[in-house]
Amino acid sequence: MPEPLTYSEAIREAMAEEMRRDGRVFLMGEDVALYGGAFRVTRGLLDEFGPGRIRNTPISESGIVGAGIGAALVGMRPIVEIMFMDFITLAVDQLVNHASKYRFMYGEQARVPLVVRAPAGGHRGYGPTHSQCLERLFFSMPGIKIAAPSTPADARGLLKAAIRDDNPVLFVESKILYPSLGDRPEEQAFAGKDDDIIPLGRARVAREGEHISVIAYSEMVVQAVRAAEALEAEGISLEVIDLRTLAPLDMARVLESVGKTGRAIVAEEGHRTGGPGAEIACRIVESCFYELDAPVRRVAAMDVPVPVSPLLERRVLPSAFDIASAARHLMNEA
Amino acid sequence: MNTPADLYRKMALIREFEMRIDEMFATGRIRGTTHLSAGQEACAVGACAGLRCDDAVVSNHRGHGHFIATGGDPGAMMAEMMGKQTGYSRGRGGSQHMACFDIGFLGSNGITGGGLPVAVGAALGFKMQKTDRIVLCFFGDGASNQGTFHESLNLAAVWRLPIIFFCENNLYAMSTPMHDATAVENIAERGNAYTIAGEVIDGNDVIAVRDAVAGAAERVRGGSGPALIEAMTYRYLGHSKSDKCEYRTREEEQRWHERDPIKLYAARLRESGELDDGRIARIDAEVKQQVDEAVEFATTSPDPNPDELEGSVFA
Ligand SMILES: Cc1ncc(C[n+]2csc(CCOP(=O)(O)OP(=O)(O)O)c2C)c(N)n1
Ligand SMILES: [Mg+2]
Numbered sequence: 001m002p003e004p005l006t007y008s009e010a011i012r013e014a015m016a017e018e019m020r021r022d023g024r025v026f027l028m029g030e031d032v033a034l035y036g037g038a039f040r041v042t043r044g045l046l047d048e049f050g051p052g053r054i055r056n057t058p059i060s061e062s063g064i065v066g067a068g069i070g071a072a073l074v075g076m077r078p079i080v081e082i083m084f085m086d087f088i089t090l091a092v093d094q095l096v097n098h099a100s101k102y103r104f105m106y107g108e109q110a111r112v113p114l115v116v117r118a119p120a121g122g123h124r125g126y127g128p129t130h131s132q133c134l135e136r137l138f139f140s141m142p143g144i145k146i147a148a149p150s151t152p153a154d155a156r157g158l159l160k161a162a163i164r165d166d167n168p169v170l171f172v173e174s175k176i177l178y179p180s181l182g183d184r185p186e187e188q189a190f191a192g193k194d195d196d197i198i199p200l201g202r203a204r205v206a207r208e209g210e211h212i213s214v215i216a217y218s219e220m221v222v223q224a225v226r227a228a229e230a231l232e233a234e235g236i237s238l239e240v241i242d243l244r245t246l247a248p249l250d251m252a253r254v255l256e257s258v259g260k261t262g263r264a265i266v267a268e269e270g271h272r273t274g275g276p277g278a279e280i281a282c283r284i285v286e287s288c289f290y291e292l293d294a295p296v297r298r299v300a301a302m303d304v305p306v307p308v309s310p311l312l313e314r315r316v317l318p319s320a321f322d323i324a325s326a327a328r329h330l331m332n333e334a
Numbered sequence: 335m336n337t338p339a340d341l342y343r344k345m346a347l348i349r350e351f352e353m354r355i356d357e358m359f360a361t362g363r364i365r366g367t368t369h370l371s372a373g374q375e376a377c378a379v380g381a382c383a384g385l386r387c388d389d390a391v392v393s394n395h396r397g398h399g400h401f402i403a404t405g406g407d408p409g410a411m412m413a414e415m416m417g418k419q420t421g422y423s424r425g426r427g428g429s430q431h432m433a434c435f436d437i438g439f440l441g442s443n444g445i446t447g448g449g450l451p452v453a454v455g456a457a458l459g460f461k462m463q464k465t466d467r468i469v470l471c472f473f474g475d476g477a478s479n480q481g482t483f484h485e486s487l488n489l490a491a492v493w494r495l496p497i498i499f500f501c502e503n504n505l506y507a508m509s510t511p512m513h514d515a516t517a518v519e520n521i522a523e524r525g526n527a528y529t530i531a532g533e534v535i536d537g538n539d540v541i542a543v544r545d546a547v548a549g550a551a552e553r554v555r556g557g558s559g560p561a562l563i564e565a566m567t568y569r570y571l572g573h574s575k576s577d578k579c580e581y582r583t584r585e586e587e588q589r590w591h592e593r594d595p596i597k598l599y600a601a602r603l604r605e606s607g608e609l610d611d612g613r614i615a616r617i618d619a620e621v622k623q624q625v626d627e628a629v630e631f632a633t634t635s636p637d638p639n640p641d642e643l644e645g646s647v648f649a
Contacts, residue, residue, distance in 0.1 A: 030508065030510070034509060034580065035581065038508075056509075058510070059477065059479050059507055060479050060481070061480075087445065090445075090480070124366065125428065126428075127430060127444065128426065128431060128444075129445050130430075304643050304646070304647050305647075307426035308366055308417050308423075308426060308431075309417025309426065309638055311637050312425060312426065312643060315640035
């Protein structure tokens, strides 16, 4: 069996494999070449692919995302790395008014096979402008897919699918998962093969359970599984659904689980108001109100920016602890 | 308060502060990330010495020196670094996000190029208020590749705003050498596109920096429109705490250390007789003690109260 991959190695490997098999795939971003990016995810790619395909860019987020769109329009398959997801705000125009609309707006002529990779999330004391989960900005925009893996195997499989997809895909990476090892070794055995691509839009059951469905993505899946383990001793059984992608959103899988358990917690690291969690909770209520034994609960960040102080950061960001207490409340409500 | 001894003291204080933070990161006493300005002290101190005390300063991610030069208190800065209640931003902003509006320090900021338009707006406000206050905006060579830089210079020129764009060109943006990312030879040339006269100066010579900024300040204050100054300098440490500087040579670093801004100025003061060795040693000891006290203050300061978070988003 090959060495287990970390989340960041899995991402690097997915890019390398796709660049090997398809000469149209290339990477650009700030300090991605020799330095390997702020989180060293792309380290080593320069050696194999050279500066033509591993392109260091000026600090120009709007420019490089827009250039990715243009290159995609004429047949390339660019991957653009945004150093911290927070900086994607500078490229929102290019993504929202351009990438996501071209296919529709130009009468289905255009294809924009662009992947924008961006590390998201807090817990590292980086403060308000370096800790955000901004997939919410794109979640409500038709025309842009969003993947947010929680394991190395998923990171690899979803990134390969994203690179092969003919649409713009925002690929959300969790900074604190970068060093994490694969927790499903049997899947790691596929590493290096081509048949482990994970199609966009298919959620997975990260852990089976009976009483409450916890719907999560990215790092919150890890928190949810941790909560599930902790609650086992109390006789509360959580089923954890890892969405894997927010767009397309696999509601069928979510509803199937909620139909079985009758209770749902939607967990996300972003702010509570107006994020993906709100939408998912609403759809659960719309579709299976009468099967619910208790109100749907949400676990999310407080509606304040992410502070630097560890004490404050811990208060603002959601954790396994919050999922566990939401679960206890739900069981008492029923 | 800009006697030669003051200028020397402020540069020495910034150096001591930055090196202490470097050490505290290494030993895990501070978490998160930080960008240190050791090597660039003459830019911060010289630029602020060329301003009037009611002028405003906008900083960037490498802002500790700018803040100290503007009059920031090392104790409250250190407390902010450590996420304490007594920090300038009450433990919320940390290294990259500090401000003191009372002294006209309108904030350091983690978004590269993000401060430039804000500085333009402050200059617009000063102009509309019919004051003769001006704004100085620090930014790096890398930031000049953001759209915000170009939009800001154009806006400021069109509206003839009282602002000095002060570029600290330390030759790299993170690992990227300036000339890999910037088509012009000097950032100052970019002023031409916006009818702003750019000037390249020695950013390791505190007097040259002060004089350039004082001269620009006089013109800008007089209504001549914006100025652009590019100060050539070098950062001694890695970009941030995790950087091993593989993209530059030890020889290059050595060459810049030979032109250390603090040593250069000390030598000049000794030569002119303005400060002697004894006085210099005393100042060095005093700033060391000042930083010791800042660390002590920060360490013994209370943590912020998480219960106060929710009510603090809106005014
Ligand atoms: C919008 C944005 N893009 C990228 C970054 C990451 N980043 C922080 S500082 C920096 C380099 C800035 O270089 P320069 O402007 O020359 O300032 P220096 O660090 O050299 O002082 C980069 C790329 C950021 N903080 N914000
Ligand atoms: Mg620089």
